[in-house]
Amino acid sequence: MMLFIEKIKNKLKKPESIHIDFLPTKLFDSKNWFHQPSLINLSIENHTIHLQSKTTESAYVNFWESSSSYSRLGERHNKIILHSQNSIFIEGHTTNSLNYQIYLIEYDEENQQTKKHTIQLNQLHQIIPSPSTKAARLAIRINGEGEMEIHNLFTSPFLPVERTEKTSIRHLNNLKFAGALPQSAVTSLNAVTQVTRLYAHNWGKTLAKAVPDFLLMEAGELHEAKWGDIQDRTSPIGRLILWCQTSDIPMILWHKQTEAPCDKLLTRLADFKFVLTHDPVVFNMYKQAPGETPVYLIPYTTGVPSIDVFKKHPSVTVLSETTAEANAESKTETEAQRIQQKPPNKQPITIETIQAANNTEKQIEELLAEGHLVICEKLALDGSIYQSLVRIYETESELEQVIQAYQNNPDQAADDYRSISRTIYWKHNYRDFMHFITKSLHIEHATRLPSATIVFSIRTEQEYQNVIRTIEKQTASRVNWIVFITPYPCFEQAMNALLARDNIQVYIASFAAKNYALDQLTKSTYVGVVDSSREYDAFYIEDCINTMYYFRMTSFVDRSITNNKPVIARFFLTTKYNHHSLVSLMEAFIPKEKVM
Amino acid sequence: MKRLNILIYIAESMHTGHHDAFLSLLQITSNDTRIKINVLTETTELYDVIKASISKNQEVKLFAVEKLMEEKSAAINTNEKAITYLKITEKFDTLIWMGPLEELDKLTKLPAARVIPFLPVESNLVQDSLKAYPFILTDSMQQKENIRRIESLQEKIIYLPPWKEKVSAQIPVIVNRRGITEVYPNSITEADDTLTEIMETIKRETPSFDWRYKDNETDYYSLDTETDIAVVLEADFRSYLHYAKAGKPVILPENEQFSDLLGRDYPLFIQQPDDLITLLPELLANEEMYYTAAKKCYVLAREFDYEKNEQQLLDALRSFNAKQETILFAGHDFKFLYPFIERCARTGKKVLLDNWKGHTKHNKEKSLKLLQKADIIFCEWGLGNSAFYQNYVKQGQKLFIRVHRQELQTKFLKKVDFKKVKSVITISPQMLEEFHRVHRIPRKKLKLIPNMVDTRAFQHPKKEHAKFHLGIIGIIPKLKRIDRAVEIFEKLWQEDERYELHIKGKMPQDFPWLQDRKKEITYFEGVFEKINNAPWKENVVFSQFGSDIPEWLTNIGVILSTSDLEAFHLAPMEGMASGATPIVFNWEGADLIYPHEFIVSSVDEAVEKIKNLEKSGQLSEYQHIYERYDTGKITTELMRLVFD
Structure with a gap:
């Protein structure tokens, strides 16, 4: 009875229109459907429309307007407003004996039919309205005995874009993806791949230029108003999601920043292929949300400090809770101390104190990216992640000791900075992050971890000792060692010892230079030519190779060891140089006075 | 080479649980041709089982007590009688006893000093009865550790590795990069939800931590698949070794076996999987704990190294056969090697010589007979001798090949399977590189002993006017470039008639093979015609080939090496040792042996250098160079290489 009254009310209402964007929500409301109960059973439960024919004759069910016959359109004309281009996808099934036609019929101002579309279940249809079309109607005709169910309806104001399905890519460089991301993430991601940043106001134009393989949505970006409400299909983010769905472009929700519209996101998880987060609390929250969208707990991701500052004495920044004035005094005092206490023959080190921001973590990440070694009070940090990315202190006297230690020995600051960079390479890097995404999307990229061949040139017993000690303690795996010997007194013993080693190739330098090309000696990703005048620490080669690999560099000179003496270490991508003769490489990469 | 004759007795009861150890024993001993192997079983049934597991290339004589009783005499009806019978017929030196210890005690006719008992982990340690035996074998690392704790037995115990595990002697770099933990066994198929939940709990609480079951990478985060920590929940040595030898700490269930081996204080024992919830985060955070545990794991893993244990077992067996080592020298020309041959003889090695008549001519029968007697075969020159001996050398014998330069032009080394060669000795840096380049000799096999x-x-005083005397030793073939020596001398004589050219060595007519080379003969005729027609012909002095070089050098101030090609060229080095100045043309590799001050690229440069000798440095500055090549030092290096 109530339903009957509702329908009468609907009939009495003024004619109105519905935008196609809202079709998915209005479709599953029984008040919006009109039919003859004697011919058809219609019920809507659990977001499913269930139709059952009672006759072998054709019977109609109309959406939104009550006309049972299209020829009587003039009486009522509640219609659907279309976009200039539309996609529609209706998911459902029928029993075999039932015939069905789902019609979307376009009309002009005079209510004359301009175009008729027959929609098949489970097929994406593209609707480009006729120029004279003003609106459309939706109706279902069934005949024969049987049942029909509609589970879902998807509409978008876009046509599907043409996209080549990729199951593998050769290298992260060839991956195309876009994202609604903070600038720090864009910068960091661009170190390992190419990302297109999307803005709320022009994402459509951006994506039209380059169709991405997938889309990465950082949850914190939605916290700001510019992307609008994710539940609103007409908001920028609502449209972006529709665009991805229309073209079957996977969308990944990445919950990195603390502030994000979690409540709304939880209701829209089905729009995403999967969710990534490093936060166990957030992880549990998503896990408990209804639906089957996978949620992965991943390590915290941050950018590796820029190569320009790698190994140089870093700028040290102390994050302080005190006021800016106090900071200024403190800074002056610290610098004065530094000048006074600067040890002779040491590179000066800059130590600066700045006000800690409300979002300390974000501030640290930005400082790290700029090449700062950050000193921060332990209490200012939530959780343990950042503790391994900064130098922490608990008391003021401890802070003073740290600063003093850096002033007295700037190399210590450089070592701490390298150590933090290494932690990021190992546990928090964007390359692993991208690898995980491509793997999860079954886009296996063929990038392998790099291998390296490190070349040493030795001509004295001391250099031999340096090389052996360096090689034995290196942490880097996937490394081959090549030693070029220029004879010196009793070099034969060194030669025989090296010949017996599995992991070292030793050659008479002048012979190798004349007779071998680089590609005869190595197939490694990188070659490093490292001076043997000194001994290197355990992580030296690993740090250099990681840096090259991470930043996709083709060559790299370690400047930190060139100070005051003709010592040099150069690394290069083998394929960029393998057409060069070995002798020319040696001349290019070893200082003149050391050329064989 | 005397072969050690051993008898391995294997009882049925022992075979059941220690089949792998028995096979390993056969494998190790049969790899050494200096060991002759006999095996005795109790029953015909076990005889058949063992026969089936012996490969074709293993020389093993197999006996069974039951078979001996049937075939030989009904009286051979006990182990003791069978062993006594084999002692007489097969004349074995040593018995390896893989049977119950109490039965071994009954074998009173065999001296304990020639018996090695096998002591599995289930056997009781009866210290007093074991003391009499020179060695004890076991296939249990736990048993080995138990015995090692007994002072009187600790030197005797030898581990018989049941499987081939290679564990590098060099400790791997121990570093915990990502805290990636691998859990073994793979519980995916066993649906061990509890363990999965435990690991996921740790991951939720320690987000930078990641884990996986072995061989499963589905949700694995890092691009680098290297494991940092292992959890081996079934106390299985193979799985343990997989991680431990790579320098990774292994979390293990606490049991007697691992407690004995790693010590009760090993920090990574757990009682139950729940313990992982506290232990793993602690291990991730505590670098010292990580390092200590990983080091302990590696040290134990090293004990399992197959090669190390194999060597220990063979050394033990060879000690029953302590005997003078025999070295066989084979080649057509030993003139560069005599000091080493003499030293071998002088230091008590038994020296055999197989004198070849040329690159390929030799008495095959005699060579094979000599080979049977040799422990070490030393081929001087890589010619037909090397190709021949690599064909016949047996496992347990060591084959060395010393090459000069001539072999670069011959094809004999192409026929050599270098897997059968212990080392290829090259005589100069240049030759080391050339032999690798030309014949692809594996670099690992190459040695450089000049x-x-x-x-x-050569250290005698120089005669008067020696500084005006140029010397050259050996002028055949053409590539020795006597014409250059004559030209240098001629130019010097034109400025100072006190200069003389002394030529020592054989003449073209002394070499029959040279007569067929018309170009060479024409070349030499031209040089000698020039000498005979020159006004300075009286200043060219010829000396015959002979061993009087030291004396001849007393009259030489400048020693010439005018060759186009050389491997080492001893003459300039001998000249340096005598106090003469070497003038060496820049043949490939000359700069790797001789000081660059004495290397020239033209006749004019050589003339200028000789004229300005007074201005150049004293020869004594280069004493360390010729001393480097002193016979004493070089033969010591050869002795070390060949006999150590």
Whole structure:
């Protein structure tokens, strides 16, 4: 009875229109459907429309307007407003004996039919309205005995874009993806791949230029108003999601920043292929949300400090809770101390104190990216992640000791900075992050971890000792060692010892230079030519190779060891140089006075 | 080479649980041709089982007590009688006893000093009865550790590795990069939800931590698949070794076996999987704990190294057969090697010589007979001798090949399977590289031990006017470039008639093979015609080939090496040792042996250098160079290489 009254009310209402964007929500409301109960059973439960024919004759069910016959359109004309281009996808099934036609019929101002579309279940249809079309109607005709169910309806104001399905890519460089991301993430991601940043106001134009393989949505970006409400299909983010769905472009929700519209996101998880987060609390929250969208707990991701500052004495920044004035005094005092206490023959080190921001973590990440070694009070940090990315202190006297230690020995600051960079390479890097995404999307990229061949040139017993000690303690795996010997007194013993080693190739330098090309000696990703005048620490080669690999560099000179003496270490991508003769490489990469 | 004759007795009861150890024993001993192997079983049934597991290339004589009783005599009806019978017929030296210890005690006719008992982990340690045996074998690392704790037995115990595990002697770099933990066994198929939940709990609480079951990478985060920590929940040595030898700490269930081996204080024992919830985060955070545990794991893993244990077992067996080592020298020309041959003989090695008549001519029968007697075969020159001996050398014998330069032009080394060669000795850096480049000799097989000079033999005072005397030793073939020597001398004589050219060595007519080379003969005729027609012909002095070089050098101030090609060229080095100045043309590799001050690229440069000798440095500055090649030093290096 109530339903009957509702329908009468609907009939009495003024004619109105519905935008196609809202079709998915209005479709599953029984008040919006009109039919003859004697011919058809219609019920809507659990977001499913269930139709059952009672006759072998054709019977109609109309959406939104009550006309049972299209020829009587003039009486009522509640219609659907279309976009200039539309996609529609209706998911459902029928029993075999039932015939069905789902019609979307376009009309002009005079209510004359301009175009008729027959929609098949489970097929994406593209609707480009006729120029004279003003609106459309939706109706279902069934005949024969049987049942029909509609589970879902998807509409978008876009046509599907043409996209080549990729199951593998050769290298992260060839991956195309876009994202609604903070600038720090864009910068960091661009170190390992190419990302297109999307803005709320022009994402459509951006994506039209380059169709991405997938889309990465950082949850914190939605916290700001510019992307609008994710539940609103007409908001920028609502449209972006529709665009991805229309073209079957996977969308990944990445919950990195603390502030994000979690409540709304939880209701829209089905729009995403999967969710990534490093936060166990957030992880549990998503896990408990209804639906089957996978949620992965991943390590915290941050950018590796820029190569320009790698190994140089870093700028040290102390994050302080005190006021800016106090900071200024403190800074002056610290610098004065530094000048006074600067040890002779040491590179000066800059130590600066700045006000800690409300979002300390974000501030640290930005400082790290700029090449700062950050000193921060332990209490200012939530959780343990950042503790391994900064130098922490608990008391003021401890802070003073740290600063003093850096002033007295700037190399210590450089070592701490390298150590933090290494932690990021190992546990928090964007390359692993991208690898995980491509793997999860079954886009296996063929990038392998790099291998390296490190070349040493030795001509004295001391250099031999340096090389052996360096090689034995290196942490880097996937490394081959090549030693070029220029004879010196009793070099034969060194030669025989090296010949017996599995992991070292030793050659008479002048012979190798004349007779071998680089590609005869190595197939490694990188070659490093490292001076043997000194001994290197355990992580030296690993740090250099990681840096090259991470930043996709083709060559790299370690400047930190060139100070005051003709010592040099150069690394290069083998394929960029393998057409060069070995002798020319040696001349290019070893200082003149050391050329064989 | 005397072969050690051993008898391995294997009882049925022992075979059941220690089949792998028995096979390993056969494998190790049969790899050494200096060991002759007999095996005795109790029953015909076990005889058949063992026969089936012996491969074709293993020389093993197999006996069974039951078979001996049937075939030989009904009286051979006990183990003791069978062993006594084999002692007489097969004349074995040593018995390896893989049977119950109490039965071994009954074998009173065999001296304990020639018996090695096998002591599995289930056997009781009866210290007093074991003391009498020179060695004890076991296939249990736990048993080995138990015995090692007994002072009187600790030197005797030898581990018989049941499987081939290679564990590098060099400790791997221990570093915990990502805290990636691998859990073994793979519980995916066993649906061990509890363990999965435990690991996921740790991951939720320690987000930078990641884990996986072995061989499963589905949700694995890092691009680098290297494991940092292992959890081995079934106390299985193979799985343990997989991680431990790579320098990774292994979390293990606490049991007696691992407690004995790693010590009760090993920090990574757990009682139950729940313990992982506290232990793993602690291990991730505590670098010292990580390092200590990983180091302990590696040290134990090293004990399992197959090669190390194999060597220990063979050394033990060879000690029953302590005997003078025999070295066989084979080649057509030993003139560069005599000091080493002499030293071998002088230091008590038994020296055999197989004198070949040329690159390929030799008495095959005699060579094979000599080979049977040799422990070490030393082929001087990589010619037909090397190709021949690599064909016949047996496992347990060591084959060395010393190459000079001539072999670069011959094809004999192409036929050599270098897997059968212990080392290829090259005599100069240049030759080492050339032999690798030309014949693809694996670099790992190459050794650099230069030619040798008896430096003391050349240290005599120079005669008057020696500084005006140029010397050259050996002018055949053409590539020795006597024409250059004559030209240098001629130019010097034109400025100072006191200069003389002394030529020592054989003449073209002394070499029959040279007569067929018309170009060479024409070349030499041209040089000698020039000498005979020159006004300075009286200043060219010829000396015959002979061993009087030290004396001849007393009259030489400048020693020439005018060759186009050389491997080492002893003459300039001998000249240096005598106090003469070497003038060496820049043949490939000359700069790797001789000081660059004495290397020239033209006749004019050589003339200028000789004229300005007074201005150049004293020869004594280069004493360390010729002393480097002193016979004493070089033969010591050869002795070390060949006999150590």
